[in-house]
Amino acid sequence: MNYAGKFDASLSADESGLHSNGHVHVETVHAAHVPPGAIIVPDAQLLFNGDFKRSGVDLILSRDHQELVLHDYFKGEKRAALSSPDGAHLTGDTVNALAGNVQYAQADGSTAAGHIIGHVTKLVGTATAVRNGVSVILNNGDNVEKGDVVQSGSDSTLGITFIDGTVFGLSANARMVLNEMVYDPNGSNNSSLLSLVAGTITFVAGETAKHGDMKIDTPVATMGIRGTAVLFAVHFKLPNGVLLPD
Structure with missing residues (x-):
């Protein structure tokens, strides 16, 4: 298995105002394989630290003065994964979210109102959420929704408390996709999926x-x-040891 970066998960000293006791078990760690049909993006910094934009059926990745256009990426129903040359990759669902190509339909086919899954409980500096392709400035107390891409600014930290009581802290320049959060205190099918794209989370x-x-x-x-x-x-790091996206 080849990786374009370093994955590190560990117990951590308190860096984001989070306090807890107890124990946790990392039940499974599945090393990622590049999915069949993945598109290779030669520049890992552009892939994991760039801006994603949909233009018609094309996907545009940009960072600083670089730009990569993936023609016809949004053509058809399924989205290909995007991979760096060494194998680290973003799933098609994550790419959809980063490009703001996520909308949830109701039973009658109309677009559903945002599904609130948590709120901002601590913010030092600046942070944003990309929601349906629009960048929204976050403030303390603001809600976050399913499908949001949250990102902390330079020299900033962001704390989010979810509806099940899970608390996340994002370090400076971290980016995370809020893919899924299903929680019912009386239910038995609770689930959550959160995707770290860059940086460090606690x-x-x-x-x-x-x-x-x-x-x-x-x-x-x-x-x-x-x-x-x-x-x-x-944490997610590039091969040269530089923590994304610093």
Whole structure:
């Protein structure tokens, strides 16, 4: 297996105002394989740290003065994964979210209102959420929704508390996709999926990790989390050892 970066998950000292005790079990760590049909993006910095934009059926990746156009990327129903040359990749669903190509339909076919899954509980500096292709400035107390791409600014930290009690802290210049959060205190099918695209996150696991299916996805591995609350850190680094996206 070849990776275009370094994945690191560990217990962490408190860096984001998160406090906890208890234990957590990383039930599964599945090393990521490049999916069949993945498109190779030669520049890993552009892939994991660039801006994603949809233009018609084309996908445009840009960073600084670089630009890469993937023609006809949005043609058809399924989206190909995007991979760096060494194998770290973003799934088609994650690319959809990064490009703001995520909308949820109601039973009658109309576009559903945003599904609130948490709110901002701590913010130092600046942070944004890309929601349906529009960048929204986040403030303390603001809601976050399913499908949001949240990103902390330079010299900033962002804390989010989800509806199941899970608390996430994003370090400066971290980016995370809020793919899924299903939680019912009386239900038995609780689940969550959050995708780290770049940087460092810390978290205290909530009810879903105890009584459901909690997963954290990174470009090189997917973790299944079980157990009670504990402070945990997840990092994604490029091969040269520079923490994305610094």
